[in-house]
Amino acid sequence: MNTTVAPSLGSxxxxxxxxxxxxxxxxxxGVATALFSLFILAYAMRMSGGDWSPIAMPWQLWLSTALLxxxxxxxxxxxxxxxxxRWAVARAQLWAGGACALAFVGGQxxxxxxxxxxxxxxxGNPAASFFYLLTAMHGLHVIxxxxxxxxxxxxxxxxxxxxxxxxxxxxxxxxxxxxxxxGGLFAALVWLTPETVRWICGTG
Amino acid sequence: MAYxxxxxxxxxxxxxxxxxxxxxxVIAVQYACTAITVGLVGLVLxxxxxxxxxxxxxxxxxxxxxxxxxVTMHGMIMVxxxxxxxxxxxxxxxxxxxxxxxxxxxFPYLNMLSFWVYLLSVLVLMASFFVPGGPTGAxxxxxxxxxxxxxxxxxxxxxxxxxxxxxxxxxxxxxxxxNYVTTVLQARCEGMTLLRMPLSVWGIFVAxxxxxxxxxxxxxxxxxxMLDKTLGTSFFMPALVSMGQVSGHKGGSPLLFQHLFWFFGxxxxxxxxxxxFGVVSDLISVHARKAIFGYRMMVWAxxxxxxxSFIVWAHHMFVxxxxxxxxxxxxxxxxIIAVPTAIKVYNWVLTLWRGDIHLTVPMLFTLAFILxxxxxxxxxxxxxxxSVDIPLSGxxxxxxxxxxxxxxxxxxVVFGGIYHxxxxxxxxxxxxxxxxxxxxxxxxxxxLIYFPMHYLGVLGMPRRYYNFDGYQxxxxxxxxxxxxxxxxxxVVGAAQLLFIFNLAWxxxxxxxxxxxxxxxxxxxWQTPATPPPHGNWGPQLPVVYRWAYAYSVxxxxxxxxxxxxxxxxxxxxxxxxxxxGRTKGAVT
Numbered sequence: 137m138n139t140t141v142a143p144s145l146g147s148x149x150x151x152x153x154x155x156x157x158x159x160x161x162x163x164x165x166g167v168a169t170a171l172f173s174l175f176i177l178a179y180a181m182r183m184s185g186g187d188w189s190p191i192a193m194p195w196q197l198w199l200s201t202a203l204l205x206x207x208x209x210x211x212x213x214x215x216x217x218x219x220x221x222r223w224a225v226a227r228a229q230l231w232a233g234g235a236c237a238l239a240f241v242g243g244q245x246x247x248x249x250x251x252x253x254x255x256x257x258x259x260g261n262p263a264a265s266f267f268y269l270l271t272a273m274h275g276l277h278v279i280x281x282x283x284x285x286x287x288x289x290x291x292x293x294x295x296x297x298x299x300x301x302x303x304x305x306x307x308x309x310x311x312x313x314x315x316x317x318x319g320g321l322f323a324a325l326v327w328l329t330p331e332t333v334r335w336i337c338g339t340g
Numbered sequence: 341m342a343y344x345x346x347x348x349x350x351x352x353x354x355x356x357x358x359x360x361x362x363x364x365x366v367i368a369v370q371y372a373c374t375a376i377t378v379g380l381v382g383l384v385l386x387x388x389x390x391x392x393x394x395x396x397x398x399x400x401x402x403x404x405x406x407x408x409x410x411v412t413m414h415g416m417i418m419v420x421x422x423x424x425x426x427x428x429x430x431x432x433x434x435x436x437x438x439x440x441x442x443x444x445x446x447f448p449y450l451n452m453l454s455f456w457v458y459l460l461s462v463l464v465l466m467a468s469f470f471v472p473g474g475p476t477g478a479x480x481x482x483x484x485x486x487x488x489x490x491x492x493x494x495x496x497x498x499x500x501x502x503x504x505x506x507x508x509x510x511x512x513x514x515x516x517x518x519n520y521v522t523t524v525l526q527a528r529c530e531g532m533t534l535l536r537m538p539l540s541v542w543g544i545f546v547a548x549x550x551x552x553x554x555x556x557x558x559x560x561x562x563x564x565x566m567l568d569k570t571l572g573t574s575f576f577m578p579a580l581v582s583m584g585q586v587s588g589h590k591g592g593s594p595l596l597f598q599h600l601f602w603f604f605g606x607x608x609x610x611x612x613x614x615x616x617f618g619v620v621s622d623l624i625s626v627h628a629r630k631a632i633f634g635y636r637m638m639v640w641a642x643x644x645x646x647x648x649s650f651i652v653w654a655h656h657m658f659v660x661x662x663x664x665x666x667x668x669x670x671x672x673x674x675x676i677i678a679v680p681t682a683i684k685v686y687n688w689v690l691t692l693w694r695g696d697i698h699l700t701v702p703m704l705f706t707l708a709f710i711l712x713x714x715x716x717x718x719x720x721x722x723x724x725x726x727s728v729d730i731p732l733s734g735x736x737x738x739x740x741x742x743x744x745x746x747x748x749x750x751x752x753v754v755f756g757g758i759y760h761x762x763x764x765x766x767x768x769x770x771x772x773x774x775x776x777x778x779x780x781x782x783x784x785x786x787x788l789i790y791f792p793m794h795y796l797g798v799l800g801m802p803r804r805y806y807n808f809d810g811y812q813x814x815x816x817x818x819x820x821x822x823x824x825x826x827x828x829x830x831v832v833g834a835a836q837l838l839f840i841f842n843l844a845w846x847x848x849x850x851x852x853x854x855x856x857x858x859x860x861x862x863x864x865w866q867t868p869a870t871p872p873p874h875g876n877w878g879p880q881l882p883v884v885y886r887w888a889y890a891y892s893v894x895x896x897x898x899x900x901x902x903x904x905x906x907x908x909x910x911x912x913x914x915x916x917x918x919x920x921g922r923t924k925g926a927v928t
Contacts (some may be wrong), residue, residue, distance in 0.1 A: 155528065156522055156523075159522045160447060160522040167552070167553070169515055174557050181593065181596050184738035265567070265575065
């Protein structure tokens, strides 16, 4: 992966406005981290209820995960290509990364459909309630990211500038974050059990 | 080139200048006007509550249901929609760019959206007065299970509109908060290092970080409660029989809600208090003509208080029951927070010591804040101890404590700050005589209201009660005191109309203000024009050479040296600094 800065692109981030956007994104990621951490804590605390009944995770979740990994990697490569001045490659990978993210959202909806077909409803079993809630919240953040990705793509047709490269880099950064959050959520959904929580809390 | 870019959203019509404005100063005024308006609603609600308590049964329209609705809406309005919005959206928006030498917030469009989304949250909240069943009467903490069960006023539409409004408010606060933090980090002018920023900016900056990290807890609890109410999930709702009916819920944890709520709720105290601390520090320094005592200590105290505020939340839950070791931990962390807070109070007093104190209206409010915060803070030490808290928790002692420390005290700062910065906002002075009258009625009045409540609390008078008929342990004199408190509350409430009149009248008819009427050293008073135009600084951004507290510098030609005066004017910060001349700030 070529991550060297093309001489024509100058300083990185390219200007003050770009640096502000980058800082703003870090701050937003901090807020979203707090949000998802609290959701996971609530999930863990609620597990001790006697009505908790773990649900089986459909295999399609692994497909979704793979799509998000691909999306994140493609956007990273798009950012590197743009910084290297390879604009055509950057645009193609930007498109592919967004498409994978869109497919991820589709994959999550597919999982919802499968669960509903298996009578795993949002109401009744708190484990299922949390599954729908957590995947919905994460999905909304992915959709929000796709809005930002869309505006980057819209300007991509004619753009070949440091500002455009920076926007792709920000998309990539946010997608890595979305992947990390999904990794945390998925791990909690698959491996966190009432026994584990009791062990962590020293009450087991 | 940079100037052209920075002013790209320059308003070109009445609508873009005053309504859909992206100018931080206009947005600040929009925030402030909306917050004050909704605050007046909260004030009226408190007076209605007091009418019932002072003259029970005399006002037929205040039935028990309405009483609880008034209590709930009063609390939520004052804490969230008035104080949080006014300090962050109002003061934050106006002061941050001017005080750090920026042309505007870094994301002006997002800033504009933040206000309109905030306004939407207020409208949804106000709409709850008109939905079937009226607004929620669950108390401002909205504890489940009672918040969504029949028997609680507004358990249907009222609680839904409240939760929707809160979720919208959190979105607005996040939009604004991203702006404030990023502007402080990225848009400071040359020479404006972090340790040269006025303490107002430090207070708002740290409070914003708290808001960004704490409001998600309210968001999480709000979303989950909404799902419990609308879909019938059981995140918080246990299995129970309500009004003779078995509810469909089972296994939910009301305690989980309390943890989430107070993980937001306690930092919320400091989201309101830290900006107040900062503003008070600046007002004291300006009006006592002295450098703030221990600037760096003040900055670190703000940061430490902000950090500690995240590990004390369960002191609001002592009566909910917890492992005694947790009780010990949360009582200890609560008492530790008194240390940096006391440092701040000492430093304010030491700043006043041998200062050239000018008893202007802003200074009167500032001095009143110190006294009030001290009184409210000391009773906090009582309540921070588990064994003292448990018998007092359900009494008027708590009502007196939190109103003194996070109701009256920050509002005194709001008033002081508005009297101080009004000339910069409008180019006119507020009327001094009306200001002093407003101050004395408010200051003495609030003491007459809340001081007696401590005694009522120690008597064991329970809070949250609609009436006190038939409670043998409450002496008749307590009712006399309640009547007295109500009369004073009505007077103090009416006195706020003086403030509103002063604002309205002085905006158009007030005495013309000079550019720097308080002879302040900080940057916001050094704009080329007053009120500052769009872009604040004209073609050239200011360059800063010293801190904001260069007052009464020996041998200086006047008793203050502005932050952007040339280096040879002297007055550099007393504490060591990397480079006394031009030092790094943001790129201009």
